[in-house]
Amino acid sequence: MIVATAAGCAPGRVAQERGRPSPGHAASQPLVALQPIGTARLAMRVAAPAAPRDLLSSDDGALRTTVGTYGDCSGISAIPANEASLWTCVPGRLYFVGHNPGVFAPLMRMHVGDRLTYADAAGAIHRYQIVRIESWGRADGFPPPASSRVVAQLQTCIT
Numbered sequence: 001m002i003v004a005t006a007a008g009c010a011p012g013r014v015a016q017e018r019g020r021p022s023p024g025h026a027a028s029q030p031l032v033a034l035q036p037i038g039t040a041r042l043a044m045r046v047a048a049p050a051a052p053r054d055l056l057s058s059d060d061g062a063l064r065t066t067v068g069t070y071g072d073c074s075g076i077s078a079i080p081a082n083e084a085s086l087w088t089c090v091p092g093r094l095y096f097v098g099h100n101p102g103v104f105a106p107l108m109r110m111h112v113g114d115r116l117t118y119a120d121a122a123g124a125i126h127r128y129q130i131v132r133i134e135s136w137g138r139a140d141g142f143p144p145p146a147s148s149r150v151v152a153q154l155q156t157c158i159t
Helices: 105-109
Strands: 002-006 014-018 031-035 042-045 055-058 064-070 084-087 094-097 115-119 125-130 152-155
Touching: none
Parallel strands: 014 031, 064 084, 094 152
Antiparallel strands: 002 125, 031 042, 055 064, 055 115, 084 094, 115 125
């Protein structure tokens, strides 16, 4: 179970280069103005790198998986083996499900305080911090949120 900690990113900046760009120059800014060796001026638009979408990752890089959608409210259908899924039938919070062994195996080595990042379908970045880890048996029913501040939970099997 996790709770939000931060989100957002700084706006792009405009860079201006004079003469030749250095060999290590990367066009990572949305607009780069170049002055060629001749007398003419040239302005060129460079596309910013695409924002990640539908991606869940841990800060240490151990967890990195795409995220799909799981809409079977009965929970009977198998979830995809090759990615995590958002279970759309759980109200009040994002509820990620994934396989262990599989894409959620790194969860077994995570601890309270570890951080995760989720880039949603629109490309918005959401930062979360693990606040509680617990084992929950199927016979115990559906796990409740750890607190009213919990905005997301992750579920996998212990095998």
